[in-house]
Amino acid sequence: MMFNVKKFNKEIAALAGLKNSGDVLTPQEQNQIKAQILKAIAEPAAASAPGYFWTARRQKIARYISTVILGLSLVGGTAFASSGAAKPGDLLYPLKRTKEKVWLNLAVSEELKASLKAKFAQERLKELNELLIDQSTTNDSSSVNQASGANATATPGHIKAVNSGTLNNKHLLQMAAKQEAGTEVSQALQALEQVQTKLEANGNTQAAISVKDNILELRGQAQLQHVDVDAKNSNDINNNNAKPLRIDHQDENRDSGSDANSNLIQNINAGAESTTTGQTGVKINSDLEQ
Amino acid sequence: MDINVLVVKAKQGDSEAFGQLYDNFAQRIFRYVRLKVQNRQEAEDVLQEVFIKAHRGLEKLQMENLNFSAWLYRIASNTINDFFRKKYRTPEILGIDENFDIASHVSVEKEITIKSDVEMVRGAFDQLPPLYKQVLELRFIQEFSLDEIAKVLGKSNLSVRLLQYRALKKVQIILHKKPL
Numbered sequence: 001m002m003f004n005v006k007k008f009n010k011e012i013a014a015l016a017g018l019k020n021s022g023d024v025l026t027p028q029e030q031n032q033i034k035a036q037i038l039k040a041i042a043e044p045a046a047a048s049a050p051g052y053f054w055t056a057r058r059q060k061i062a063r064y065i066s067t068v069i070l071g072l073s074l075v076g077g078t079a080f081a082s083s084g085a086a087k088p089g090d091l092l093y094p095l096k097r098t099k100e101k102v103w104l105n106l107a108v109s110e111e112l113k114a115s116l117k118a119k120f121a122q123e124r125l126k127e128l129n130e131l132l133i134d135q136s137t138t139n140d141s142s143s144v145n146q147a148s149g150a151n152a153t154a155t156p157g158h159i160k161a162v163n164s165g166t167l168n169n170k171h172l173l174q175m176a177a178k179q180e181a182g183t184e185v186s187q188a189l190q191a192l193e194q195v196q197t198k199l200e201a202n203g204n205t206q207a208a209i210s211v212k213d214n215i216l217e218l219r220g221q222a223q224l225q226h227v228d229v230d231a232k233n234s235n236d237i238n239n240n241n242a243k244p245l246r247i248d249h250q251d252e253n254r255d256s257g258s259d260a261n262s263n264l265i266q267n268i269n270a271g272a273e274s275t276t277t278g279q280t281g282v283k284i285n286s287d288l289e290q
Numbered sequence: 291m292d293i294n295v296l297v298v299k300a301k302q303g304d305s306e307a308f309g310q311l312y313d314n315f316a317q318r319i320f321r322y323v324r325l326k327v328q329n330r331q332e333a334e335d336v337l338q339e340v341f342i343k344a345h346r347g348l349e350k351l352q353m354e355n356l357n358f359s360a361w362l363y364r365i366a367s368n369t370i371n372d373f374f375r376k377k378y379r380t381p382e383i384l385g386i387d388e389n390f391d392i393a394s395h396v397s398v399e400k401e402i403t404i405k406s407d408v409e410m411v412r413g414a415f416d417q418l419p420p421l422y423k424q425v426l427e428l429r430f431i432q433e434f435s436l437d438e439i440a441k442v443l444g445k446s447n448l449s450v451r452l453l454q455y456r457a458l459k460k461v462q463i464i465l466h467k468k469p470l
Contacts, residue, residue: 014411018431023321024320025317
């Protein structure tokens with residue numbers, strides 16, 4: 001018979017004797033590992049009980065894809081690098097947003113995530129500013145109110161629609177960009193506030209003050225752009241009177257520079273005095289700078 | 291309590307039952323992991339990962355003709371491979387080295403103070419390539435069938451028999467210098 005092991009009976013018997021020898025876990029180690037396992041399996045179960053496995057798998061796939069995209073952006077450079085200056089409606093804009101998602105996905109610490117969110121929120125504001133400049137230079141005479149109705153709402157989905165050419169409407173694009181900016185600024189402010197709270201709790205006052213400065217700066221930038229943020233984040237700036245969506249077509253005179261925020265903190269007060277934005281409303285007017 | 295009963299309970303979300311399954315298998319799986327993962331701390335991490343993966347897999351585990359032990363060892367094998375893949379970013383080269391040179395390793399005479407047969411066999415066992423150790427561990431210490439080992443290692447029955455034969459032969463050669 002092939003590979004007959006009968007001739008190894010002596011060795012087999014000796015090997016069977018190894019059952020109780022070798023490296024073993026001490027009861028303490030065993031219990032420690034058990035506690036860690038039970039903790040690990042309890043956490044995801046609480047988060048999303050039935051679909052956890054699939055969710056984790058999808059996250060894994062997303063991470064791989066993100067890594068590949070990141071690799072392409074770092075190594076290849078060309079298209080991805082060019083996408084940095086893209087604004088809503090541009091061909092490379094989706095790439096730019098994907099890159100941002102990748103960076104966010106790769107950020108491990110809460111602090112880094114908050115910092116990135118703030119950076120991307122500023123980018124949204126900058127894009128919005130550029131869209132407004134575009135509008136003023138092309139001297140487009142149609143008003144946003146005409147395009148969308150006084151109480152229309154713009155959603156991020158509109159950006160895709162405009163990108164795909166189904167809606168060639170700059171006003172709608174602006175509205176969507178403004179709403180997107182509002183969402184991202186709100187999220188960034190929330191993340192920064194959490195970090196600030198955490199730092200204060202840890203007694204790291206200096207760093208907390210620094211984060212607070214960033215919060216004020218971002219709020220100021222949003223205020224200058226007339227971008228509405230969540231009530232939670234704008235309590236100390238706005239009166240939060242809910243207003244319907246209204247976009248005045250008088251943006252030509254507004255300060256159009258992307259670096260126009262150098263005097264942000266000072267401008268916050270001026271903006272708060274001259275502008276009232278609502279919880280759901282978006283208001284664009286040129287009065288602020290005048 | 292019967293293992294399969296515990297598995298059913300664990301499948302239904304009973305973490306205490308899963309804890310009991312862990313208690314039943316932790317030492318054996320740890321031994322198995324240690325056959326390939328030399329660093330103790332890393333082996334403990336792998337052990338933890340094995341049970342977390344097992345818990346995730348419970349949902350889809352078919353109870354019909356279930357051999358939970360073999361299933362768990364299979365997870366352990368995969369987790370060990372994943373561990374090395376992550377560690378070295380290259381697939382692990384399994385240790386089937388026909389020209390395995392005993393003399394090139396720490397010699398049995400120097401390494402082991404031979405006080406008993408068990409210690410001597412342990413010494414010989416430790417000199418084997420990892421894959422041989424896995425096969426012998428599963429076959430003669432954990433008493434798995436050849437088919438079960440084939441499933442655990444993802445190999446054919448014939449491959450396992452061949453590995454088993456070669457591993458035993460190697461043990462014999464090592465022990466020949468210090469007969470039982």
